[in-house]
Amino acid sequence: MTTTRQPMRDATQDIRTVQPTGAPPNPWQVFARTAGTIWSNGKARLGLIILAFFVLLAIFAPLIAPYGATENGFDRSADASPEHWLGTTAAGEDVLSQLIWGAQISIFVGLVAGALSTLVAVLVGLSWGYTRGFIADVINFIVNLFLVIPGLPLMIVIAAYLSGGGIGMIIVVVVITGWAWGARVLRSQTQSLRSRDFVTAAVFSGERPFRIVFREILPNMTSLIVGSFFGAATAAILAEAGLEFLGLGDSSIVSWGTMLFWAQNSNALLTGQWALLFAPGLCIALLATSLTLINFGVDGISNPRLREGKQR
Numbered sequence: 001m002t003t004t005r006q007p008m009r010d011a012t013q014d015i016r017t018v019q020p021t022g023a024p025p026n027p028w029q030v031f032a033r034t035a036g037t038i039w040s041n042g043k044a045r046l047g048l049i050i051l052a053f054f055v056l057l058a059i060f061a062p063l064i065a066p067y068g069a070t071e072n073g074f075d076r077s078a079d080a081s082p083e084h085w086l087g088t089t090a091a092g093e094d095v096l097s098q099l100i101w102g103a104q105i106s107i108f109v110g111l112v113a114g115a116l117s118t119l120v121a122v123l124v125g126l127s128w129g130y131t132r133g134f135i136a137d138v139i140n141f142i143v144n145l146f147l148v149i150p151g152l153p154l155m156i157v158i159a160a161y162l163s164g165g166g167i168g169m170i171i172v173v174v175v176i177t178g179w180a181w182g183a184r185v186l187r188s189q190t191q192s193l194r195s196r197d198f199v200t201a202a203v204f205s206g207e208r209p210f211r212i213v214f215r216e217i218l219p220n221m222t223s224l225i226v227g228s229f230f231g232a233a234t235a236a237i238l239a240e241a242g243l244e245f246l247g248l249g250d251s252s253i254v255s256w257g258t259m260l261f262w263a264q265n266s267n268a269l270l271t272g273q274w275a276l277l278f279a280p281g282l283c284i285a286l287l288a289t290s291l292t293l294i295n296f297g298v299d300g301i302s303n304p305r306l307r308e309g310k311q312r
Helices: 011-020 025-042 042-059 095-130 134-148 151-161 166-178 180-194 197-204 208-244 255-263 275-302
Strands: none
Touching: 025 042, 042 095, 042 275, 095 134, 095 166, 095 180, 095 208, 095 255, 095 275, 134 180, 151 166, 151 208, 166 180, 166 208, 180 208, 180 275, 197 208, 208 255, 208 275, 255 275
């Protein structure tokens, strides 16, 4: 009985067939796919268009506004005219110009305060969700304390105590009162991810807790953090307008909130100047709505079943 020996295969050939040929994804490709997912959602697309309009309005305010923000050499409480499309204020200022200039303050406060609130929520939420024992109990007490206290009265008290701080004071007040809800949501997700296999493997490999939280858990919560940012920015825009309307901010600056404050002081509705109240109020509502609509697209990143056009 004769046997035929099979030719020995080259080991390098097997290695070449096993090794992956694809390169790691390009960050720009990941960004493009993420942006495409958000843009594919009709509600998010509408929100992005509205937000882009207000951002461009704020950036090019010096070129678009017909007059200066505090230029007051016009007739007082004048009705709409070709020179002043929305009329003038009781101080002789052009309403349309103030509306355009006011976009800068509202967008700046919303984005900065929203980013800082989200940063605090991420630091507290991830630490709270990963740690156990006494430290977790202390964080739990602090977060629940901020959740129990009503937000608006707390903002009014802090703003009254820190009066005279201008826009910086409003941002601090919004951050202090706006991080707790986001921290609780992120804590729940962190607790869910803490029991996953990749986190367990990182623990047994000797990784430090700081690296596990911010290198293993944090990247899996990107869409949740982005959604938390848009929610915090929306709350910051509304809070800034509310504090300015109550006279707790800096009434010397021009923002949509201060426009409402001075319109109320001059009894704009009684004098028939509805544009003084309606125009800034509509802009605040549209800007807050745009951020809320963008959140629908952000939710589609983490949950594909929420994407429009996806078969259920």
